[in-house]
Amino acid sequence: MAEHPAYPVGLRLTGRRVVVIGGGQVAQRRLPALIAAGASITLVSPSATPSVEAMADAGELTWERRRYTEGDLAEAWYVLIATGDPEANARASAEAERHRIWCVRSDNAEEATAWTPATGHSEGVTVAVLTARAEGRDPRHTAAIRDAVVEGLRDGTLVAPHHRTRTPGVALVGGGPGDPDLITVRGRRLLAEADVVIADRLGPRDLLAELPPHVEVIDAAKIPYGRFMAQEAINNALIEHAKQGKSVVRLKGGDPYVFGRGMEELQALAEAGIPCTVVPGISSSISVPSAAGIPVTHRGVAHEFTVVSGHVAPDDERSLVDWPALARLTGTLVILMGVDKIGRIAEALVANGKSPDTPVALIQEGTTAAQRRVDATLATVAETVRTREVKPPTVIVIGEVVKVGPEANA
Structure with missing residues (x-):
């Protein structure tokens, strides 16, 4: 035998x-x-x-x-x-x-x-690895082969094309904060299976270079708008390509539903009768501070954190943020898309009771090779941004947690 x-x-x-x-x-x-x-x-x-x-x-x-x-x-x-x-x-x-x-x-x-056998599973497929003969059986070796195959299927590095007809549709994929290793396993697999990828500037750009030559990659910022607004043009592009029977991935930075207009795109697709899958992503609001050594919550320091869009200044009539209420909170405040408005944001917080000495950390290009952290206070942050030439994309963390991590005051 x-x-x-x-x-x-x-x-x-x-x-x-x-x-x-x-x-x-x-x-x-x-x-x-x-x-x-x-x-x-x-x-x-x-x-x-x-x-x-x-x-x-x-x-x-x-x-x-x-x-x-x-x-x-x-x-x-x-x-x-x-x-x-x-x-x-x-x-x-x-x-x-x-x-x-x-x-x-x-x-x-x-x-x-x-x-x-050593078994694993990926999207309805069972992978089983078995040593051919009793002599020389090495369970660790078979398990390692199993893990490599399953991981390759999950993250898209081992592509097994579907030979049966696939249902066309759109996947809204959260690409994470920028580091290509921080996209979810499911997101990476769907990206590897796509016919068309419509990508945001803040998505993990390095992953696009790994796509097969036949995949059409479209920069969302360069879609011609014509008589449409930018978001409408993106919605139309998603619908157009999906109606052509293609598998479309809308690759977004962070999470599709955290200031990503993901719901607007899903609603447009639903109205057009296009099936859509939403793949959550790691939001920069928590991952970027973490990459910079800042915990958004910490025992005895902050029991809550609030994430706010800073693309509209506090004195702008379009603002939906209750800045006086935020100033009264004792936890952490994380501001996205607010580097060019941070001076007015700091003024509003101080005017409503927040201490001018409250620590502030600015993390530019978080999780990427270009990441840098600049520290300030509410009193000095506007001048710091100007003199240190802090540019978008920057995540801003306000609160005592800034002083907790090992990289504080870097």
Whole structure:
């Protein structure tokens, strides 16, 4: 038997009897997959780990609290033997052999009639890696291969084209704060599968260079507006390409719904009957301060943080922000898109009671290779921005948390 490779097969265990002998760590690792497969599981073991006991308490398996005895495998389709008793393992294995029941042994792979592969899942696909022969089995090696394949499928670095017709539509993908490694796994996979990508300036630009040559990349800032406003033109471009049967990704910086007009685009697509998927992204409001060594909350310093758009000044009639209320808060204030208005914002906060000495950190090009941090106070921030030539995109953090991190006053 050792001269021949194992034959790989997928077992359909829904409603079929499976016996697990032993309730230790091996069973704890294997049981969730058997439960997910819909197997009718009987566990035979005098004891079990707390996690296995919780599965029994939840009714996910039947637990017989005793040692294995002859006949326990009756009517079983599959058995997992995982006890620390070699003699009991051998007797159970022999019973399985007599009744032609596929049997996995955790203690002796060569005596087993089945092996458990290293498995992983990605978008409805199960990846199973199995060593061909008993000799030279290296579970860590097979697990590493499994991990590499699954990770490649998830992040798009291993592209497996769909040969069946795909449903055209649009994915609004939050690309994160700028570092290409901070896009979500799902976002990166959808990007790798796209026919058309309409990208914002603040999206992770480095990812665009990795796209296959056939992918059409459109800079949202350069879409001709004509008689339309900028957002309307972007909406129309999304609809036009989707109606051509293409898979379209709208790659946005941060999260689509945090000052990203994602809902406006989703509403336009819904009105046009275009299916749309929204993939959340890591918002710069929390990731950029973190990258600069600033926690937006910290025990004993700040119990809340507020995120505000600063694209409209406090004295502008279009402003929807209650600046007097913000001035009274004791937590952290994070301002996005406000570097050119920070002088007037600081004046409004101080005028409504915030101390002029309140610390301020300005993080420019956060999470990218060009990141820099400049510290100031509400009293000095306007002059600091001018003299230090702080430019967008900059995340502004106001509050005592600025002084907490190791990079304070850098």
